Amino acid sequence: MMSVMSEDVVKHSVHTLVFRSLKRTHDMFLSDQGALPPMDPAAERLWHQTKAKDIYGPILAQVQRHQTRGQFGRNAAWSLTDQSQATATGSTVAVYAGSGPSGGGRAETGPVTDGVKGAGPSAVSVRKPMALPKPHWHAPWKLYRVISGHTGWVRCAAVEPGNEWFCTGAADRMIKIWDLASGKLKLSLTGHVSTVRGVAVSPRHPYLFSCGEDRQVKCWDLEYNKVIRHYHGHLSAVYDLALHPTIDVLVTSGRDSTARVWDMRTKVNIHTLAGHTSTVSTVRCQATQPQIITGSNDSTIRLWDLAAGKSMCTLTNHKKSVRSIALHPNLYMFASASPDNIKQWKCPEGKFIQNLTGHNSIINCMAVNSDGVLVSGADNGTMHFWDWKTGYNFQRCQAPVQPGSLDSEAGVFAMTFDQSGSRLITCEADKTIKIYKEDDSATEESHPVNWKPNILKRARY
Template sequence: MVKSYLRYEPAAFFGVIASVESNITYDSSGKHLLAPALEKLGIWHVRQGVCTKTLSPSLSSRAPSLAVTCVASAPSSLVASGYADGSIRIWDCDKGSCETTLNGHKGAVTALRYNKVGSLLASGSKDNDVILWDVVGETGLFRLRGHRDQITDLVFLDSGKKLVSSSKDKFLRVWDLETQHCMQIISGHHSEIWSIDVDPDERYLVTGSADLELRFYNVKHELMNGESMANETGPETGNDGESATQNKWEVLKPFGEIQRQSKDRVATVRFSKSGNLLACQVAGKTVEIFRVLDEVESKRKAKRRLNRKKEKKSAKMGVEATDNVEANHGTEEAGNVLVVTVPDVFKLLQTIRASKKICSISFCPVTPKSSLASLALSLNNNLLEFYSIESGSSTKTLAIELQGHRSDVRSVTLSSDNTLLMSTSHNAVKIWNPSTGSCLRTIDSGYGLCGLIVPHKKYAMVGTRDGKIEIIDIGSGTLSEVVEAHGGSIRSIATIPNGNGFVTGSADHDVKFWGYQIKQRPSQDSKCLTISNVRTMKMNDDVLVVAVSPDAKYVAVALLDCTVKILFMDSLKFFLSLYGHKLPVLCMDISSDGDLIVTGSADKNLRIWGLDFGDCHKSIFAHADSVMAVQFVRNTHYMFSVGKDRLVKYWDADKFELLLTLEGHHADVWCLAVSNRGDFVVTGSHDRSIRRWDRTEEPFFIEEEKEKRLEEIFEADIDNTFEDKHIPKEELPEEGAVALAGKRTLETLTATDSIIDALDVAEVELKRIAEHEDEKARGKVAEFQPNMIMLGLSPSDYVLRALSNISTNDLEQTLLALPFSDALKLLSYTKDWTSNPDKVELACRIVTLLLQIHHSQLISTPSARPVLAALKEIIYAGVKECKDTLGFNLAAMDHLKQLMASRSDALFRDAKSKLLEIRSQQSKRLEARTETKTENKKKKKQKK
């Protein structure tokens, strides 16, 4: 009989507050901050500092989800997240569910931006393409090509009619979304453009690159009659036809530059929601905050600047020389029109310095009463900080840091009853609840490499890199005692089965045996736990791992010379030497019955040995990189292993077979811990995440898993064939070309097969119906037996059901793969669907796509003419009816809106705008007071 096993599946992961590779953003209300945590999206309540909700992809597919690389929030409750595989998911934060998944990019998504209304979403990727998505219709509109390197940022202009994209190819491109072409290319940057943004009033567009300055552009708007709005700050243009034609396509005009303080490259530039502040985040620890002056203040500042220059020049050279110099520099008042420069509009307010490197920033959309703005920072040490920006300084209001380690997780240990989990890192020890993932205690410590929880869960031992053993009181969450144990780093710690002590192995060649003792605390009535060295054994090389057999008969010591020494526990006499690994052994474990010992090495192999004679039962090539941890499941010969290849593997040590491969970690996996009953496994990784894998009741067989692995390899080969890696350069899309937005995937191919199957079944059913009608006409009356596969539907409805199950985003690519003969059959069925008003839009879209795809073949096919002629009348009538209904509903909604406006109280109609005016006046008064105070201080200093 074939043996079955129980499957392990990912259950939860915790310990990650914010990923390094992605940006953070506020939601539309400003109460929550969206922080990507690897493949999940955490929603943090800003005031409470608690993660209230987590948005994660469904676990229906066996393949793990890749990490989130970009996030954007809409004016509504919707949020878009881009992933490393090129997919985009639209989430509803209120419901906590995924509304739709958009597939179009072949590389990681690097930029996402909604328009002001939230109906359009623009996405940029590492595949150098920009795709515009219809959020309401849940489909891609078109793909814009032209950039020669990955897209770094996107921004909408002119109420969503134009789109500006920046790239690492040092160019800015302005796209006209109505005509779907590139209308302006801006060069001049000497390095990659990393970020762009436009102020809420769409007056200025700022770009940030590796250059030492920020570049600004004036935005030209189109009026309702098609004319362009004149730019007050720009230079005057001629009246000839050539300049008018050129200016028609010049949406962005250079305005000027401003020097930055930091020498690091720009990572992000963002305007605040009110437009009064500009934040420039560099690839370092600083954020430069600029104050954006309004039109009146900027002109006043420009006048003061000109007057100061005139006074200085007149004092030195006279009035005539002053006029000449000002003419050369272009700062005079020509024709009574004052020229406003970038320093007149943007003024450096302050610089925020963080403790670590900043990964991302985000302005709160709601302006607080007591300050100018609130700014959230994401740091590269798994930390979120919130700052309140005032006119004079900035103060840190909140830091979210307790829910994760500042660096990678080096060891994880479970308590004897599996209710507590301890993890160590470079500066802290954390106690977790493994079932809920909540952090119970955080204790500052040294660089912990290993640890164990003492029986009865009151104390824990941590071995550090500097050779100390730290005794931690779990109940109080304090460091009870630090023992100078070894002269080198403590690499391993193993508990003695009777619970009276433990064994440590260090780089100082010593293996030490420790016993527990109770001592009286000085100047206190309470007692505490301490340890004492019982025995010490000197080895010939650095000790990497120690393990004790469950019957406490043997102790195994792995050395740096790639061997494992088996010694008797009581006398410490030599018993066996296990050799065969080509690189040092990094981990090992002994089975519960004491029959087997497994060792994992840096040579990527697992070796299973017999503990009776020391013979090697099997050497298995286990991982693609070093094996970092291995452990048996209690009372079995099943074992888990983890490695630097980011995988967790489940093995049968009796059959030497790989049972399962668990994917999910995004970096090297350092450690693992198996529960006593084997119902769950906990792993810790370099990506700072702690993952729990639960055993389910679903059985599986080894042969089935082997077939699944072969299918995954085959599907990976199919995915590689979809990519255009081997297309010659001369066949690549031309400059500024437009292409389809979708991407061919396995789902679209499966959908095409389902349509073809539905068409074949419907065709056979139609023939059976026709034969039954002929027999009925001849007088042979018999009851017609419909096909059970069609579920009681007519042939037309059965084909419609197959099409309705396809997502709108995949419909285009699905019909592209449909053969012409099946496309012609499908066209004949669309005539019956227009009678249903709910399916008119789907039918029109299918007909339009098929006409675009097979236009040349349809023209040359005589049998297609009667079908197209019938469709012409039916489609036009159905669309006209839907259009009339939509227009009637829109008119009714406008009428209701007017009624509501007329009935509303006129006293509070403009309350919001008046409140904003009052707040802006208050902020101006505060700034004026601070300026007068600083001027008075300067005058006092000058007098002294």
């Protein structure tokens, strides 16, 4: 009995020693495998062909059958005869393996044999590299006029439809009307008892609408220059207002977390758009769905159905408060501004298009013209000019502070283009109104487009 057990122990120990010896030998000579004589190319090719035929034989036969019937894809890179010639000669071809992050295809070269580099239509069809839209060249903008007259922060501006004058509202409780061509003061309207936060001029009536932190919404008759209607209903400060382009409807939003729809003539509160959980700081109207768009400090954007008075969609992509929304004058799109980034959306369902990153500050206002120039203004006085189509930031500038003001008063609160889109009016914390225009002396050579697209950032959320 003892002899049998000793034999098993010896066999087991010998087996273990042999196994360990083999492993040690393998590890010892592993580094010397590169010094082995190279394999004969003809023998290696024959081995590859045999292995490919064994594994992919039925698939290769099916592909060849489709090729002979002429049912191969439209983008087939080689025909059956070309494939047989390439297989026989072991020649190399370049195959686009797809589009990388930089937008260009990645070319792979290798011997085209039966099964090496794949012999199916998906492996040899040539994909075109992704074509990116290049930004249009825009002339840089320059400051050409500074208008003083208000004695408080200038908070809002609006241009009348005839493009002859514009009006501004400020923390001095005044609404002032200025001549657009000369910049001279034409009229001052008093009536608000707190900061005027929003103004709008009706394109179909001689009416000017204003709202302020005194919870009042007023309608001014510009033929008599006095208030003819009040719209009562907001429970707190009113921060923005917008006129519907085709219906006699006025929409206001404020600190009571609601947007209210008013009948312009009867002063009836048609809808109270409730759903936001914080201040509704901006509201915009358009003729098509969604007819009302609101942005709030609860970092959401809501698209509203005007007929039903209900929210159609809530966009939650922003991580911080949304203070400004700008509608594109020609495209069925809009942009929203938040301290994290500016986002572009497509109507009517609010489809996200792209991020515009780089303006790392609290963005108070935006404006866009028909040439595709989007401008954003921030709390620290910086202004960024963007190409709408590609999101290319072609100009950055710091608004100069009015002499006598503090440097901390360099803030842009509101901006708007005139009706032609060639003048930009900004309202600032140094109590001035600044007007910008394009630099006529700039050319594509003097201010070239330095565009470096980042597809990964654009493709993410």
